[in-house]
Amino acid sequence: MKAVVITSPGGPEVLQVQEVDEPQLQDGEVLIKIEATAINRADTLQRKGLHPPPKGASPYLGLECSGTIEAVGTNVSRWKIGDQVCALLSGGGYAEKVTVPAVQVLPVPPNISLKDAACFPEVVCTVWSTVFMISKLSPGESFLVHGGSSGIGTFAIQIAKYYGIKVFTTAGSEEKLAFCKDIGADVCINYKTEDFVARVKEETQGKGVDVILDNIGAAYYQRNLESLNVGGRLFIIGFMGGTVTETNLTMLLAKRLTVQAAGLRGRSIENKGEIVREVEKNVWPAIDCGKVKPVVYKSFPLSEVSEAHSLMESSKHMGKILLFP
Structure with a gap:
C-alpha cells in the first residue's frame, strides 16, 4: 500500500x-x-x-x-x-x-x-476528554478557547454552545474572528490588538471565565490564571508559546484554581475506548441534529x-x- x-x-x-x-x-x-x-x-x-x-x-x-x-x-x-x-x-x-x-x-x-x-475523532476526543470529562465544563458556565479558528477551536465552540455555555475565543485576524462568531462564539478577541485578560474581565463583570482550553502554554500561563473565575480550571494541551515560565502561585490559592495538562495519543487503549464511548453518547447526538458540523x-x-x-x-x-x- x-x-x-x-x-x-x-x-x-x-x-x-x-x-x-x-x-x-x-x-x-x-x-x-x-x-x-x-x-x-x-x-x-x-x-x-x-x-x-x-x-x-x-x-x-x-x-x-x-x-x-x-x-x-x-x-x-x-x-x-x-x-x-x-x-x-x-x-x-x-x-x-x-x-x-x-x-x-x-x-x-x-x-x-x-x-x-x-x-x-482527534479533536472531538481531545476536547471532550479534557474540557468536559476532566474539567467538567457545565451548562451555564463560561469557557475560553484559544485559537478558535483551528480544528480544536471550531469544534470546541460548537459543542460548548450546544451545551448552553457562554463561549469566548481568541484569534489573530478579523476574518477568523468573524468566522468564530458565525459558528457560535459569543465573545471574539483579537489577540494581536487586544488584551484578552482585560476583555474577559470586562465581559464577565470582573469575575473571569470558568474553564480555559489552552494550546499556547508558557506565554499565556499567567494571563490565563488572571482570566479565570474563582474555582476556575485551566487545561493545557499544547506548547506553541513555550514550555518554561515563572508564575505567582498566590493566585492559584486565592482563587482555588485547578491547572491540568494531558495529551491523547499516549493514553492506554482502555482509556481511549472510554473516551470514545463518552463521545458517541454525548457528542454524536449534537452532530446528528446539525448543531455541530464538520x-x-x-x-x-x-x-x-x-x-x-x-x-x-x-x-x-x-x-x-x-x-x-
Whole structure:
C-alpha cells in the first residue's frame, strides 16, 4: 500500500509517498480502508522528530481517519466488513489502510459524508476528554478557547454552545474572528490588538471565565490564571508559546484554581475506548441534529502532503485540513 514516509526529520519537503507493507491485523482490531485523514499539529512535530509515536504504534503520521472496514479481528463483535466508520488512531492515518483497536472506532454520523467524518475523532476526543470529562465544563458556565479558528477551536465552540455555555475565543485576524462568531462564539478577541485578560474581565463583570482550553502554554500561563473565575480550571494541551515560565502561585490559592495538562495519543487503549464511548453518547447526538458540523478548510491528495503541512504551519486555515489517498 501507499503511505507517507518521513525520510528524515525536517520541513514539509521530507515527506514522501512510498510503497510500504500493509499493517497486520491483531486480535481486537479492525482494518480500515482509508477514505480520508486529517492533519494535526502533532503531525508537524513528529515530522520534525519532536513527537515520536508511542511504543507499538504505526511509524506513519495520522491520528484520525474515516473509511470502510475491510477486515475484522477476533473478539470484535460490533463492527463488520463494509461498515463506514471514523477512528481515533495512535498513528498510521497517512496511508491507504490502517489497523486500529475496535474500541477506538465510531460510526459515521448520519448526514455527514464519509470523507468529512475524518474531521472529528482527534479533536472531538481531545476536547471532550479534557474540557468536559476532566474539567467538567457545565451548562451555564463560561469557557475560553484559544485559537478558535483551528480544528480544536471550531469544534470546541460548537459543542460548548450546544451545551448552553457562554463561549469566548481568541484569534489573530478579523476574518477568523468573524468566522468564530458565525459558528457560535459569543465573545471574539483579537489577540494581536487586544488584551484578552482585560476583555474577559470586562465581559464577565470582573469575575473571569470558568474553564480555559489552552494550546499556547508558557506565554499565556499567567494571563490565563488572571482570566479565570474563582474555582476556575485551566487545561493545557499544547506548547506553541513555550514550555518554561515563572508564575505567582498566590493566585492559584486565592482563587482555588485547578491547572491540568494531558495529551491523547499516549493514553492506554482502555482509556481511549472510554473516551470514545463518552463521545458517541454525548457528542454524536449534537452532530446528528446539525448543531455541530464538520469544518473543512481544504483537502489535498496524499501526493500533496508537503503542501498540506505547509498550510497547517502557516496558520492561514480555518478548521480542518484533510488528506485523501
